[in-house]
Amino acid sequence: MFLTAWIEKLARDRWLTTGEYARLLRDRTQESAALLRRLADRERRKHYGTRVYLRGVIDVSSICPNGCVLCSQRIDAECLRYRMRPREILDCCEEAQGLELSNLVLRCGPDRFYSEKMLSVLVERLHRSFPDCTVTLAMGERSREGLEMLYNAGADRYLLLQETAEKNRFRQLHPPPMCWERRLHCLNELKDIGFQTGCGFLVGWPGQTVEDLSMELKFLEEFQPHSVELVSLDADGELLSFLISLVRLILPNALLTAPGAPAEGVLAGANVVSVGVTPGRDSFPLCGGGRVEGPATIDSLAALRRELADVGFEVDMGRDDWNG
Numbered sequence: 001m002f003l004t005a006w007i008e009k010l011a012r013d014r015w016l017t018t019g020e021y022a023r024l025l026r027d028r029t030q031e032s033a034a035l036l037r038r039l040a041d042r043e044r045r046k047h048y049g050t051r052v053y054l055r056g057v058i059d060v061s062s063i064c065p066n067g068c069v070l071c072s073q074r075i076d077a078e079c080l081r082y083r084m085r086p087r088e089i090l091d092c093c094e095e096a097q098g099l100e101l102s103n104l105v106l107r108c109g110p111d112r113f114y115s116e117k118m119l120s121v122l123v124e125r126l127h128r129s130f131p132d133c134t135v136t137l138a139m140g141e142r143s144r145e146g147l148e149m150l151y152n153a154g155a156d157r158y159l160l161l162q163e164t165a166e167k168n169r170f171r172q173l174h175p176p177p178m179c180w181e182r183r184l185h186c187l188n189e190l191k192d193i194g195f196q197t198g199c200g201f202l203v204g205w206p207g208q209t210v211e212d213l214s215m216e217l218k219f220l221e222e223f224q225p226h227s228v229e230l231v232s233l234d235a236d237g238e239l240l241s242f243l244i245s246l247v248r249l250i251l252p253n254a255l256l257t258a259p260g261a262p263a264e265g266v267l268a269g270a271n272v273v274s275v276g277v278t279p280g281r282d283s284f285p286l287c288g289g290g291r292v293e294g295p296a297t298i299d300s301l302a303a304l305r306r307e308l309a310d311v312g313f314e315v316d317m318g319r320d321d322w323n324g
């Protein structure tokens with residue numbers, strides 16, 4: 001009974017205590033999940049109707065100086081290392097435009113090869129070449145001056161996952177020089193500069209508890225990002241859907257990316273699906289978002305349209321602007 005009361009309270013007030021979030025997660029039932037999903041669906045429809053936006057993600061580099069424990073491209077990991085030059089990135093964006101993907105995400109860890117000066121020229125060039133596109137950067141922590149330069153060049157959004165909002169966990173998963181205070185500082189700078197700011201957390205790391213997850217939800221409640229990504233590390237699908245619905249009730253007008261199977265995520269309250277457009281590469285930087293299948297083709301996008309249409313949603317290829 002208290003589960004229903006808390007879900008209704010969340011839909012009304014947009015917040016719960018961390019203890020209430022933890023109990024909702026620990027004691028979740030089919031009935032509480034169904035109620036949550038119904039209310040999340042109502043909120044998403046109120047703000048975005050049945051439209052689902054697509055984002056074309058380009059993993060521009062797999063080179064990163066950091067050693068985050070769970071990341072497949074940490075400095076000491078054995079993985080395919082590559083770095084796309086600006087010309088290659090432009091070509092890739094052109095291919096994405098050919099597929100009518102107008103929301104472009106350039107993603108990597110903090111690879112210093114990509115100076116703010118270089119990125120500013122690239123962003124300006126993208127807007128000149130593709131006037132209807134949006135450019136989201138997910139390129140790690142940067143200085144305020146650097147971020148301002150990117151904003152002034154026309155970058156629409158910046159995505160930087162906090163990964164975990166629990167300071168001690170962050171320290172365990174991110175060896176120095178990374179630190180939670182710097183991550184939070186950078187997120188605050190992004191909002192302050194005026195970026196549509198995206199953040200998110202990891203679901204399914206070893207030993208993660210419902211108390212940890214409740215801290216992540218509390219962080220979103222307090223930070224009020226414009227967009228949210230949950231990154232599944234082999235997380236249970238029902239738990240992921242439950243979390244998506246909770247996030248939708250906390251942030252009714254957020255752009256919320258489906259973390260796994262698109263139809264399941266959308267039915268739980270997501271309104272964005274990411275598709276990969278990087279040719280033959282899979283860098284998956286945890287600080288910049290979840291794994292995406294790719295590269296997208298006309299056929300795979302048509303299949304995605306059908307999959308979403310089967311559950312009552314339609315793909316919108318236009319700009320995925322925050323409806324705030």
Ligand code: SF4
Nearest residue numbers: 064068071109285287
């Ligand atoms: S999570 Fe980001 S910063 Fe950490 S190793 Fe991976 S790409 Fe680098």
